[in-house]
Amino acid sequence: MSGKPSVAIIGAGLSGLRLAQRLTPFMQVTVFEKSRGLGGRMSTRRTDGFAFDHGAQYFTARSADFEAFLRPYLENGTVQMWAPRLAQLSSAEAPPRWTAPRYVATPGMTGLAKAMAAELTVHRAVQVDRLVRSGHQWQMLDAEENDLGRFDWVISTAPSLQTARLMPPAFAGHPSLEAAVMQGCYSLMLGFDTPQMLNWDAAWVGQDPLAWIAVNTSKPGRPAQHCIVAQTSNRWADTNLERDQDTVRAELISAVEAVTGLAASTAAYISLHRWRYASVATPSATPFLIDPDNRLAAAGDWCGAGKVEAAFDSASALAEALEITLTG
Template structure:
């Protein structure tokens, strides 16, 4: 009889784990959001869209390139060749080259996850609030204490703070999650007059509250309506995380206007997204790319295990799947 595994979080790490364990286990993914994505989410309004988390990804490992190959062939993933610049309040812009391929999912960053979820059992809008150990496994409960089922193993691929909250009290090694950390980030989403934008497509930013600006509508497969995603630095976000959100939006908008030289009238609308757990630090000690507690059957994976890139989420989920395959 195949073991049953509950995976909390249907992002890239969780979906990779389920994909790798196909045929070996009965995997059920629980996702609190109404759609797939996590930090690969896409927001839409009228004829505009914003990839307000990850804007692109690289493929440095052979395994990740193999995963992407059929999606590239199908048009779900495309290589991105932006006109990239560097901005700073004190210096003129200068062109910034990229020396390796960069990719995006089409028509939004969550398209890759939607493709990977095909054939998987995913329960959307289902938040796992707590779990309880039973003689026959782990029983999961939602926020109303509703029974979500009992499973042989539970894996959290959620961001680190949620993983700590869910699994921490039950781990045989209380310090198993101690080496890992995450940082916040703000995403400013602007509807703009596309004709008013400069010629470059994306920018790295130095010495400002913002650290990244991209003209989202210029990514492959997007529509023509002007849309901008601007990310803050983690340091600025941490300092202003609990400040009035209207004030935060105003400060980031002013930084964007100062860096780009756009007039205020070029902005047709603005929204703000606060990522409390956006960026992952390199672990204090190098590990295997996942957390596995053999005594309890609990485990965790995610980009935060390997330093935060999109590819790190894939590699973490894949490494944990292989570790679970070796265990009874």
């Protein structure tokens, strides 16, 4: 026994892994992730030789803290700059100019999470279902009532609605969780056996259902097979979330064909992913949630702008507050 308080962190996305890194010096940290893969919404789908970043497309580093965090990963190539040829489709407007660098992880978006998790204890494919008080600790259970362990502190980094469902009624952060509003998104993945001739690598589409199309292959370190990711607007996704998924898929294939001229329906690999909680329409009122009396806390991109950097900021701010709470 090290004498350090124990903490269970729910989620191995950027928020959860950043918290785990920051808390390890003064807590016994265990991360639980319901998926087999790491990275949460910074993830990569690999199949049949194709690879798609079907969640976050790239990220920015506007704060000195995030820049400092990224530096070693930039130095060892885990994170690299992406400077695609940009276009604006379905509109006469010129594409926006990127003045700050855009970064991606390699060899896929999940690469950053894998590097961060290397020194951490992460239990994958374990979905936390509920927390039950056990003396001064919290016992965590899965849906089959299996005991996942007892911890002094529990922190959730799941999207706000999922965190609200996980946290016991005693958690003081419930009003803030309920105030946060997240939005959906669909990602259509198209893998081609032969390169497709396009004069852009990434494009905004100013016409529903589509918002963004990227040639995944144009990012550094990706496999050579030609992979395209098309994403819908959040507004369109939210009004079409419960529709038959085959119909949504067919509509998105037609939309890609109409705006790009690509023969999307002939792609060797076609897959649709529905994100219920992709980005943030209304963030929670505070940069993180902490309830020292109950030893519960929460953080995530929904505490801010709904971006990778917002996830980092929320986790870093919560880690700092916990350090003060625990070490005085």
